[in-house]
Amino acid sequence: MNCLNIAISKGRVGKEACDLFKKVGLGNSIDLDSRKLIFKDEENKINYIYVKSSDVLTYVENGVADLGIVGKDIILENEGDIYELLDLGLGKCKFAIAGLKEQKNYEDELLKVATKYPRIAKRYFHEKNQKIDLIKLNGSVELAPLVGLSDVIVDLVQTGNTLKANNLEIIEEMFDISTKLICNRISYRFKYTRVVNLMKLLKAVEN
Numbered sequence: 001m002n003c004l005n006i007a008i009s010k011g012r013v014g015k016e017a018c019d020l021f022k023k024v025g026l027g028n029s030i031d032l033d034s035r036k037l038i039f040k041d042e043e044n045k046i047n048y049i050y051v052k053s054s055d056v057l058t059y060v061e062n063g064v065a066d067l068g069i070v071g072k073d074i075i076l077e078n079e080g081d082i083y084e085l086l087d088l089g090l091g092k093c094k095f096a097i098a099g100l101k102e103q104k105n106y107e108d109e110l111l112k113v114a115t116k117y118p119r120i121a122k123r124y125f126h127e128k129n130q131k132i133d134l135i136k137l138n139g140s141v142e143l144a145p146l147v148g149l150s151d152v153i154v155d156l157v158q159t160g161n162t163l164k165a166n167n168l169e170i171i172e173e174m175f176d177i178s179t180k181l182i183c184n185r186i187s188y189r190f191k192y193t194r195v196v197n198l199m200k201l202l203k204a205v206e207n
Contacts, residue, residue, distance in 0.1 A: 114144035
């Protein structure tokens with residue numbers, strides 16, 4: 001019997017996903033404290049592939065993984081050709097525009113925007129007819145307004161503690177984000193029964 005291959009993103013979302021699998025009687029083969037990247041569940045015929053969150057979509061889209069557990073932010077930013085099957089209710093946060101507390105209203109100005117998510121930011125401001133100068137960063141976007149690189153940032157916000165610690169505040173909430181179960185289009189057709197059965201199990205303990 002063919003194995004079901006599931007790509008799980010590293011980090012907090014991956015840990016929460018592993019806990020979720022274990023709640024439904026799966027995932028006991030996963031040991032996140034080890035240095036292994038593939039965990040084989042021989043009994044249930046499932047292989048768990050542990051990858052960077054930004055790579056989950058690539059593995060699923062190319063058919064290396066049948067299913068993937070990944071944040072909606074990755075899906076929106078990369079626009080992969082996959083099926084989005086289920087909201088797992090994990091890793092809840094929001095996209096927001098944030099800036100210095102003294103930042104004035106930005107509308108009708110050319111706005112310098114620093115972000116790890118240029119596609120999401122570009123689409124959002126385009127829909128608002130807001131002119132922007134987009135600056136792509138790979139980390140610590142909160143630094144950009146502090147040193148004058150940007151007027152505002154677009155980033156994921158969970159608690160807001162990092163913003164507060166750097167004298168930043170949310171100017172505008174954009175939309176909510178959570179973790180999704182995604183599927184390769186061909187796998188959905190040829191492994192339909194297994195995929196649907198797994199979805200039913202996960203729905204039973206959905207947060």
